[in-house]
Amino acid sequence: MFKKFDEKESISGVQQLKSSVQKGIRSRLLELYPHLENHIDQVLPKKDTFRIVKCHDHIEIMVNSAGELLFFRHREGPWMPTLRLLHKYPFFLPMQQVDKGAIRFVLSGANIMCPGLTSPGARMSPVEKSSVVAVMAEGKQHALAVGITSLSTQDIAKVNKGVGIENCHYLNDGLWQMKPVK
Numbered sequence: 001m002f003k004k005f006d007e008k009e010s011i012s013g014v015q016q017l018k019s020s021v022q023k024g025i026r027s028r029l030l031e032l033y034p035h036l037e038n039h040i041d042q043v044l045p046k047k048d049t050f051r052i053v054k055c056h057d058h059i060e061i062m063v064n065s066a067g068e069l070l071f072f073r074h075r076e077g078p079w080m081p082t083l084r085l086l087h088k089y090p091f092f093l094p095m096q097q098v099d100k101g102a103i104r105f106v107l108s109g110a111n112i113m114c115p116g117l118t119s120p121g122a123r124m125s126p127v128e129k130s131s132v133v134a135v136m137a138e139g140k141q142h143a144l145a146v147g148i149t150s151l152s153t154q155d156i157a158k159v160n161k162g163v164g165i166e167n168c169h170y171l172n173d174g175l176w177q178m179k180p181v182k
Contacts, residue, residue: 001059001074001167003109005174013054014181022050025062025079029071032078032132035092043070043089053181067180072169078148080132080168083176086143093134094125095143096153096165103137106145109173112165114156124153133165145170 017025026044030037044050044064053061062071062079071079086093098112099121106112112135117124121138129152135145147165149156156164169175 001057002169002174002176005055005059005178007174007178010055010057010059010174011053011181012056015052015054017050017052025050029079033092036089039089039092043085051181061175061181063181067182069175069178069180072175074168078132080146080148083143083146083169083171086134086146090134090143093132093143093146094127095123095134095136096125096127096149097121097123097136097138100138103140103144106135106137106167107171109167109170111150111163111167112145112147114151114160114162114164117156117164118160124156126153128152129155135165135167135170 030040049065051063053063058075060073061069063069069082070085071081073079096117098106098116099119102112102116116122127133127149129149131149133147133149134143135147137144145167146169147167149165150163
């Protein structure tokens with residue numbers, strides 16, 4: 001999604017959110033990520049003003065008043081945290097761990113295949129299809145990607161072929177390289 005993303009060419013506009021829209025997004029995030037409830041006031045303070053950065057290819061990025069990138073979404077899909085936010089609050093997404101052999105492919109933007117999630121070095125948290133997950137690497141501390149599951153974990157273990165997680169945002173992609181939006 002952000003492989004060829006360039007902050008100078010891809011951004012088409014910035015729009016400040018009304019407080020009613022902010023409340024709606026805040027409640028939607030709490031529905032999606034119930035583990036975020038205790039920390040929602042640090043992530044999205046009620047008194048802060050938020051902006052939406054509109055980009056080409058129907059991508060929207062939510063930023064706070066300081067310009068920090070917090071969440072993004074494609075079309076009208078679910079709001080997903082940026083990796084910088086996920087590194088600060090690593091507990092609010094279910095984690096799927098890939099084996100060491102998959103790390104270089106994930107970091108180059110490839111989708112995560114089912115065999116990479118079922119091999120001996122990998123671990124999976126039980127999730128349904130179309131869930132937002134953090135992709136961890138065997139032996140590493142921080143998430144290296146954020147993705148959406150193409151299959152439930154039960155189906156990934158059964159089928160063991162094809163794409164298991166669609167890679168949406170990974171370390172060192174265009175969104176990771178993007179500077180705070182002023």
